[in-house]
Amino acid sequence: MIQVLFVCLGNICRSPMAEALFRHQVKQAGLAHVIAIDSAGTGDWHIGHPPHQGTRDILDKNQIDYKGMQARQVTSDDFVQFTYIVAMDESNVRNLAGFAPAPVAGEKRASIHKLLDFAPGRTNKDVPDPYYTGNFQEVYEMVEESCARLLAFIIEKEQLS
Template sequence: MAEPVRLLVVCLGNICRSPVAEGVLRARIAASTLAGQVEVDSAGTGDWHVGQPPDRRAIASAAGHGIDISGLRARQLAADDYRRFDWLLCADRANLRDVEARAPRGAHARAVLLLDWAGIEADGEVPDPYTGGPVQFEQVFQLLDRAADGVISRLRREHRL
């Protein structure tokens, strides 16, 4: 069996956007023909929330769609991630700049904007719902759900999975 395609979703603190994206992608991949052929994880560029569960509003939004992300724990992007993963899918341009700036020599992973890579919105960004409420978290969930469709389509097309 070929090596799995490895995706790392990156946002700022790894408690809102990236864990929701990780949960949606894992659920969608597990229910598709891509099961066992794609690995998904998430990380943040900052270290403020390392070890903490996702934001309670992110957990509630995902749970409302049958996805349990409560067991995830925030972690910071590490140098090894640039070697372990194929794609670093960034939530916004600031995350992308940070990820590119931290890339060690010999980095394997390619850093891109998630929405752009998924074919949802050219140069698009996933808004940070942290200072918002349930409505903003639900909007982000819906956007990431659409992005998951795009990711799966791209993986099937490019990797013939």
């Protein structure tokens, strides 16, 4: 099973949006039986909370299911459990380092990426946090495009076609 973890700061806006969108795209591609998706935050403020109302509104508008999603914090186990960890911005990437367990010889680790690395042509490689900006539509469009390209990357890399 290929496992993908989306990470942002609080796990209520960007990463659950990416989780829900990517799960929808994976299901549409007929790959839900081989790709599992989750999300987490580097902070612990919102553990157990549903996605932010702005995230829920934009997902509802686009008929993307987020049922049952609750915020959680990144753990050291995530680095071994997941195949790909996809962060929303450079700050998330730096914060992930604080959760990474000490290396173990021969242990396979998740590869870490930024989501907008999968959006060629974008000069800014950080997904802005709509918790602060309120720009949920703009973030949705970035995440949707990048998730589609991430899925194509995984299909090719993991030879799923």
